[in-house]
Structures are given as structure tokens and as C-alpha cells.
Amino acid sequence: MLTPHDLKIHKLLRLFSPLVRPIVNIPARRRLRKAVNIADLRLCAESRLHKMCFGYLDSGGDDEITIRRNKDAYTQLEMHFKVLSGLSPPLDLSTTIFGSKVDIPFFASPTAGNKMFHMDGESAVATASKVNNSVYCLSSLATTSVDDIAKILTPEHPKLFQVYVWKDRDILRDILGKAKAGGIQTMALTVDFSWYGNRERDIRNNFTIPPSYSLQQCIEAIKAPAWTWDFLSNPPYNYALLDKDVPADSLASFVNSQLYPQFSWEDAKWLCEEWTHGPKAIKGICRPEDAVKALECGFTTIWVSNHGGRQLDTSPATIDVLPAIRKAVGPNVEVIHDGGIQRGTDIAKAIALGADGVAIGKPYLYGLAAGGTPGVLRTFDILRIELDRAMGLLGCGTIEELKKEGPELIKRREMSLRDCQGARYSKAGMI
């Protein structure tokens, strides 16, 4: 079936974009202005996105227990704050991540296909990283090329490139070569994605990249006019790092065929030997034993993650395994943490319990889907201001201080009959 993109209708619609785009985005802009926290941004994203894309962004494996667990686990940690610390706001949130000095201890985790959520795509996230002087991460399944990212970020800006456990070493070598040539200093191997997680919302929504023109998807497209205008008036997006000439839909099967469950520690060692010019992170660690093995294999950074609950459901909340992993690798190995961050207090807790840096996934994608570049900037602002306040009230003026005193300040709450799960609220209720 010929699609509007096959007929090049986007070239015609593009001419009307300066007029139509601002009009169809009026409700989204209004909602974004009113968003005060990450939960609000999630609702903004849901309102603007095609249902199928929101499902892909927001969902997890099986019953989505790990997604909820990731978030709820922070609520079980209490902040035993110090008073009268004599601090003056704004605090110094700067630290060192992947060997680079950054202004904030959190950053946007690598995520696939950003243009699916908003045509600003990865560029919006790179812009927010630039404005906040934080690490930028590019997924191998990005819809923006390394060259386009290099137009936004200086060669010195800390950049990470993420790879999957793929079958074909030539493709891995090729993609690493592109990253290196584009000035990316750090490599991360994602190891919790050797099978595709069972995302049942995607099955129900008949998720495809790009959307099909079935009746179901056309009805959903009509309900999301701002997203649909973006989609129809722009060229089709592709996985920019793999093969520019192949559209994303036919590449989906290629990506699936490349996932390699047999990928072993030996393969990981080979990959570490291929990346010689900067830090090497292993992303998706949840056991102390694996963290130690990864260091022996040649990785320099341990990234505690369960892929935001999108892979193996009922795996533990990352914040619950972080302290044991920090203990196993000792104080001098860099540890990154992600999973379930919704608040500045969550970031403070992760740093206090052993993280050198904290990555966010869904929070900035909600911002991107809600309103492109201004939406991602809003995510960073919300979390930076919340973290500043959390550290001030906790009585810690610097990230170093938070790391040093953290275990004394953050304590696990005794179980109480008054505890309930999902104690997170937005104006629309519990999330």
C-alpha cells in the first residue's frame, strides 16, 4: 500500500507547517506550561502522543511490576535530614561523570527512536544536555546521526554511545567506528536486552514503526493532531546510525534478527578491547557478582539498571540493589544508577546510596513527547530544582558531601501497616 510518505505528501504539507503547527500545538503548549512535576509531564505526553507511541514509551514487561517497584522503592527510603547547615542556594550540583566535569549529577539515558515522540527527537535532548552541561547519551537505535549531534554539542562535551548485544561483529565494529569518528568518548554495552521484553500494551495497540494505516491507527492519529501533523509533514525517520537508506519499518526486523542471546562475557571482553579511547560502561547490572565480573572483563563503569522495568518483570527495584553493588565494587569504581526516578529526592537517595551519576529515561521522554525541546528543558529544570531543594533540606551542600554522608542520612523505613504502594500523586491522582 502506498503511504503519504511514499507519495511525498510531506513535502507539500511542510509548506503549511509555519501556519498549522503552532495552531495544532496550542493545547500541548498550554498543558506544558502548567506542568509542575514529572507526573504532570507524563499526562501531557499522553495527551499529545499517538496512543501506540505513548504505550511504547510508558510500558514495561509483563504485568509492569518492576516499573512500579522501581518507583515505589524510593518511597521506602527516609531522609534523616540535618538542620542549620548554613547553606546558600543554589547549591553546587557539579560532579565528575565518565571523567568529565558536569554541572548536574543526572543525565538523559540512551533511548531508541526519539523522533517517534516528537520531531525534535534526539536533538532536543542534546540541546538540554548542552544547556545543563550534563552527559549526552546516544542510543544505537537513535533517529538522529552522530554528525547532527556534533552540530549541537562541542567536541569536548561528554558524550556516550550505547550498543546492544548484537550478533554481527562487523556491524558492531562499524557502529563503534562511527561513534568514535563523531567524537564520542564513552561506550556503554546494554546487557539486559538479549531478548525483547514482553510489552503487552504494544501488542494490544498493534505497535509498529512507523504506524500502519489501519482503521485503528488512523482513528488514534485523528485524536492526536499535533503528533500527526509532525509525522505527516516531516520526512520519515530512520535509524540514523545503522543504514540511512533503509526506513525504520523494514529495519525493525533487522534489529530483531541482530539481537544475540548467546552474547557472552567473552564477546563483552572483545568489545572492551575494541573501545580503547575512553570509559567503558556495562548497562543493566543488578547483581554484585556480575558487577565484579564486568570489571574483570575490562569495563570501567558499572551501570545499575533494569531497563526501566521494560525487560524482565519482577526483577528488583534498582535502588534496592544499588548499595550491595557499590559494596562489591568498592569506593573507587564509577557506578551509574537508573530506574524509576521521578523526583529530585530520588536522585539524592541514589547518590547517597552509592551512585556517582544518575540517569533518567521516561521522565525526559515525557517532556519530549509533551512539547519537544522546551519539554525536555522543563524535565531538566524540574529535577534540578527539586534536587537542589532536596539537598538543601537534607543539609548537604555538595555532591561529594552527599556521597560521604549519604548512608547516615538515608535509611530504610521500617515496614508499617500504614504504608501503601504507589504513593505518588499528581493533580490527576495516583500514578
Ligand SMILES: Cc1cc2nc3c(=O)[nH]c(=O)nc-3n(C[C@H](O)[C@H](O)[C@H](O)COP(=O)(O)O)c2cc1C
Ligand atoms: C522508550 C524507551 C526506549 C529505550 N531505549 C533504550 C535504548 O535504546 N538503549 C538502552 O540501553 N536503553 C534504553 N532504554 C532504557 C533507558 O536507557 C533507561 O535504562 C531506563 O529508561 C531508566 O528507567 P526510567 O525510564 O524509569 O528512568 C529505553 C527506555 C525507554 C523508556
